[in-house]
Amino acid sequence: MINEVKQDSFSESFIMAVEKAKQERTEQLVSHTMQVEGISSIQFYANSCQIKTSYRHYWSDPKGLSLVGIGCARAFEYEGDTGRFHFIKSQWETFVKKHSITMKAPARGPLLMGGFRFDSKASKQEEWQHFPSAALVLPQFLLTIDCEGCWLTINAVVGPDEENIYQRIIDLEEQRERLLQRKAHSLQSASALKAYDIKGEEWKEAVACAIDEMAQGPLQKIVLSRSILAQSSNGYDIPSVIQKLTEQQPNSYVFTIERQGDTFIGATPERLVKREENKFFADALAGTAGRGKTAYEDEQLGHALLNDKKNLREHAYVVQMLKDVFAEWCESTEVDPYPTLLKTKDVQHLYTPIKGEAKSSAHLFDAVEKLHPTPAMGGTPRRLAVERITELETHDRGWYSAPIGWVDGEGNGDFSVAIRSGLISGHDARLYAGCGIVSDSHPDSEYIETEMKFRPMLNALRGSR
Template identity: 55%
Template sequence: MIDDLKYASMAEAFINGVQKAKQENKDKLVTYTMECESQPLQFYRNSEKLKMDFRHFWSDPEGVTLVGVGSTLDLTADGHSRFDSIQTRWLAFLKEHQISIEHAGTGPVLMGGFSFNPVLTAAEEWTNYPAAAMVLPQFLLTQRENKAWLTVNKRVTPKDDPKALIATIEEQKNMLLADRTDEEGYFQTHQDLQVTALFPTEWKASVQKAVDKMKAGELEKIVLSRALRVKKEGSLNIPALLYRLKQQQPNSFVFAIERFGDAFVGATPERLVKREGTKFYADALAGTASRGGTQAEDEALGQGLLNDKKNRQEHQFVVKMIKDDFEAFCDKVIIPDRPVLYKTRDVQHLYTPIYGHGKPDAHLLDAISKIHPTPAMGGTPKEKAVALISELESHERGWYSAPVGWIDSNGNGEFSVAIRSGLIRGNEARLFAGCGIVSDSSPTEEFKETEMKFRPMLNALKEE
C-alpha cells in the first residue's frame, strides 16, 4: 500500500498517491505528517481564511493540543448504536487505507463528539450537531512536549492533476502556518453581553420534584441542568474565546467543535475516558464548592467539601458506577481510597482518578459507550435518571454533558465531558450548567451552584 511508505516530501506523497489511484481506479487517502512551528490558536485563527465548514480545537491540562481544519471524512450516526456505528466505519476505513503513524495524535485522527441522548429532539439550535459526529480533518496540527506536527489528510482521485493538487495544498498550508504580528490585540477583544436566565423558576420546581421522587425511593441521584442566553452586538469571536478559556482555566480541557458556522465551545475539568496503549483512565468529578477569597477561606471551603455528607454521597455514586463500567473492558481497576480536591479558577470539586488495564480487544469507543453518561452527568439508576431528565428539563441538552474528544488510528485518544460549555450561533450563545440532586438537596442552594458553574464561560466571553 502506498500509505505505508515514507516519502521525502509532501509533493512526492501526493504524486505517488495519484499514480496509485489511477492504477487501482479508485480514490485513495494520502496522509503526510511533517514537523512544523506553529502556535495552535494562531493556526486556528488563520484557518478562518480557508472558509471551511469544519474546525476542531482540543487541549488538555497536560499540554497536548490538536487543531483540525476541514474534513476528509465526516462520520455521523443516530440512535442507540451510534458508538458502534462510528467505530465500525472508522476501523473499516483504517483497514482499507492501512496508515501507520509515529506519534500519537498525528496522521488520521477523528475529532468531534456525541450528544447526551442517543436520539435528539427537533430543537432548532442543535441542527448542525447530530447524535454522533466525528470528522477526519484535512489539516491537523498536533502539539505535545514542545513539538508540533502538521498532518495533511487528503483523498485523491484518478482524475486529479498532481501539480495543481500540490499547489493548492501548499498554498493552504502556508496560510495556516503564517506568523501573525497582531495576535495580542486580536485575542484580547472585549465583549459587551446581555445575559438572560431561561426558566429559572421552573428549574427550581424541577429540582423539588426530583427531590420528592428520591424521598419516595424512586431513584438515588439525578443531574439537572439549566441554560442562559447570552447576546452581544456582532459575532462572538471564537479564537479569542478559546484564548481566554486557556488563560483562565489552565487545569481544564478546552475544546471547540465548529460545524457549518455554529460552534460548541467549553472548558471542562472532567475527563470521561482516555486510552493510552493498553491503559484506560477516567475521572470521577462530583461534589462542588466555591473558591475562597483568601487562602485560609479557600482551604476551609475545601475541607468543608471533603467532609460534607451530601457531596461525598454524590461523589461515591460516580466512583462506584465508573468502577463497575471499567470492569467490563478492563482486567484490573485501581481506585484510591478517598477523593482529593480538584481546583479550578471558579470552583473546587471532589476528585478521584480511576485507572484500568484494558482487555486485549478493548476499544476507546466501546469504553465511552459503556461509561456515558456517568452519574455525574445523568444520575443513578442510570436509565431512570436519564428518562426523568428529559421530562424535567425545559431545554434540549444536545451535546452538553456529552463526550467530546479525539481518537487516532492506533486507538489512542481522549474524551472529556462537555460541561462548562455553550453553543454559539453568530451573536448569541446558549450556555449550560447543571448539578447533582440527591434527597437532601435544596433548590435554592443548587441554583447557586449552577451560578458558579456558569462563571468560566461568562468570564471568558466578557474578558473579566
Template identity: 35%
Template sequence: MVVTTLPASAPMVVRTTEVPDPGPLLELLPEDFPMAWVRQGEGVVGWGQAARFDTIGANRFVAADRWWRRMVGTAVVRDEVRLPGSGPVAFGSFAFDDVPGSSSLVLPDTVVGHRSGRWWVTTIDVTGNLPGGAALPDVSRARRPAAVAYADGAHSGTEWEAIVAEAVRRITAGELEKVVLARDLIAESPEPIDLRWPLQRLSDGYPHCWTFSVDGMIGATPELLVRRERGLVTSRVLAGTIRRTGDDEHDLALAASLARSSKDLEEHEYAVRSVADALAPFCSSMNVPESPFVLHLPNVMHLATDLAGVTDSDASSLALAAALHPSAAVGGTPTAVALDVIREIEGLDRARYAGPVGWMDGRGDGEWGIALRSAEVSGSRLRLFAGCGIVAGSDPAAELAESVAKLVPMRDALSS
C-alpha cells in the same frame, strides 16, 4: 438517520512530520471551523474538513466508530512521530441523549500536535494523493466579541429551583438515588463570535482543564471521561462541588468541609461506582482509589477521583466512551430511571451538552471528555450550559448558586 461525507474510492493518504516549536497551539487556528483539544499547552488542534460523519440515535457511537475504522483501515500513513495524536486524527462531539441531537466525527485536513517537547503537523488527502508538506498558514489574531447580552434559556432561576425541588421529592420517595439536572443561558452578540477568542481565554484561565472546540461546541471541561493510550485506560470522575470565595484561607476551610460532606461524598460515590462498573469488562486490572481528593479550580472546587486500568481489548477510545456514557456524574443513579426523570422534568434540549467530546487517532487511542463548562455556538448566538447533581440532601437555592458558578468560565471567556 446517518449523513456521511465520504472521500472518493481512493484511500486516505496521511503524512505526519515533526516540526520545530510553532508557538501556542490555539494561536495557530484560523477563524473558520477551528477544532481543538488542549490542556496545559499540549494536545491537538485542527482545521479544514477532509471528511466527516454525522449521525443521530442510540447507535451513534457504534456507527461513528465503524466509519472511523473503515477510514483508517485502508489509509496510507507516513508517520515519523508515532505518538498518540499523530497520524490521522478525528475530532468528535456526541449528543447527550439518543434523541434529539446530532453527533459528528470530523477529520480535518490539517492537524498540529504537541506532546512531551515534540511538535508535529499532519496533513491529510482523501483523493489518494500524497498531501503537501508541513507549512503552516498565516492567521489573523482572534477577534474580541462585541458586547454580549444574556437572557434566560429554557427556564428562569425560580422555575429551575422548582424542578430541583421536584427531583428531591422523587429521590426522597425512593424513585431513584441521584439525578443530574441541567440549565441553559442564552448569550447574544451583535456579530458572529470568533471562537478562537473564548478558547484562548478558557485555556489561559483554566489550564488544568481540557479546552475543546468541535463542530461549534466549545468549552473547558474539568472531567476526562476516558483516555486510552497503548493499553492504559484512565478516567477522572468529578461529583460534589463547592463555590470558591477568592479568600484562600476560607477556601481551604471550604475544601475541608467538601471532603467531609456526606451529601457530596454520597453523590461522588455514585459517580465513581458507575465509571468503575462500566470499565470493568474492558480491563484486566483496575485501580480505584478509596477516597476522593479535592480538585481546586479558579471558580469552584470538586471532589475528584482518578481511576486507571489495563486493557487487552481492541475497543477504541470512542467505544470506551460509549460504554461509560452517561455516567452518574451527568445522568444519575440508577441510570435508566435518572434519564427518564431528566426527560420528564428537565424541560431542556441538552443537545451535545454533557455528551462525550474529544479526539481519536488511527490506532484507536484518544481522549474523550464530558462537554461541561461549555457552550453551543451558532453564529452570534450561544447556549451556555451548567448542571448539578441532585440527591436527597440537595437544597434548590444552593443548587442554583452552584449552577451560576459553573457558568462563570464561559461568561468570563466572552467578556474578558
C-alpha cells in the same frame, strides 16, 4: 496509505496515491506529516479563518497536548436513536485497516476529532441542527503540539477519477502556508455582553419535583441542567475565547467544535475516558463547592466539601459506576480510596482518578459507550435518570455534557465530558450548567451552584480575567 515525513515529498505522495487509486479502482489516503516550528495552537486556529471551511476543531489538555483540526478530509457521522458508537467504531476501524494507518506517536498523524449528543433519543431543537447524534472528522490539516514539539499533518482522500491533480496540490500547499503564518493574533473582547436567564424558576421547580420523587421511588440521583443566553453586540471572536479559556482554566480540557458556522466551545475539568496504548484512565468528578476569597477561606471550603455527606454520596455513585465499567474492560483496576480536591478558577470538586490495564479486546469507543453518561452527568439508576432529564429539563442539551474528544489510528484517544460549555451562533451564546440532585438537595442552593459554573464561559466571552 502513503505516509511521508519530508515536506517536499507531499506532491510526490499525492501523485503516487492518485496513480494507485486509478490502478486499483479504489480511493487512497494521502497523509503527510512534517515537523514545524514557531506556530501556536491559537495562531493556527486564527489563521484558519482565511480558509473557507465548515469544520474547525480545537482540543487541549492540562498536560500540554494541543490538537487543532481544520477542514474535513472525511466525515464519520450518524443520525439515529441507537447504534451510534458501534457505527463510528466500525467505520473508523474499516478506514484504518483499508488505508493501513500507523502512527509514529500518539496523536501525530491521521485521527478523528468530534463528539456525540448527550441523548440520541431526545428531540433535537433548532439550535443544534448542525450537530448529529455522532459526528467525528478526519481533518484536512491537523496541528499537534506535545512536550516533544509541533507537527503538521495534511490528510487527503483521492479517488480513481481524480481530476485537476496539480491544482488540488497547489491549493493544499497554499492553504498550508496560510495556516503556518507567524502573525500574532490580536485578542478581541465582546462588547456590551448581556446575559439572560432562561426559565430559571421552572428549573427550580423541576429540582423540587425530582427531590420529591426520590423520597417515593427508585430514583437516587439526577443531574438537571439549565441554560442562559449571552448576547454580544459585536459577536464573538472564537480564537480569543479559546485563549481566555486556556489562560483562565489551566486544569481543564479546552475544546472547540465548529460545524457549519456554529461553535460548541468550553473548558471542562472532567475526563470521561482516555486510552494510551494498553492503559485506560478516567476521572470521577462530582461534588462541588465555591472558591474562597482568601487562602484560609478556600482551605475551609475545601475541607468542608471533603466531609460533606451529600457531596460524598453524589461522588460515590460516580466512582462505583466507573469501577464497574473498568472491571468489564480491564484486566486490573487502580482506584484511590478517598477523593481529593480538583480546583479550577471558580469552583472546586471532589476528584478520584481511576486507571486500568486494558484487555486486548477493549476499544476506546466501547468504553465511551459504556461510561456515558456517568452518574455525574445523568444520574442513578442511569436509564430512569436520563428519561426523567428529558421530561424535566426545558431545553435540548445537544452536545452539552456528552463525550467529545479524539481517537487516532492506533486506538489511542481521549474523551472528556462537555461541561462548562456553550453553543455560539452569531451574536448569541447559549451556555449550559447543571447540578447533581439527591434527596437532601435544596433548589435555591443548586441554583447558586449553577451560577458559579456559568462563570468560566461568561468571563471568557467578556474577555475579562
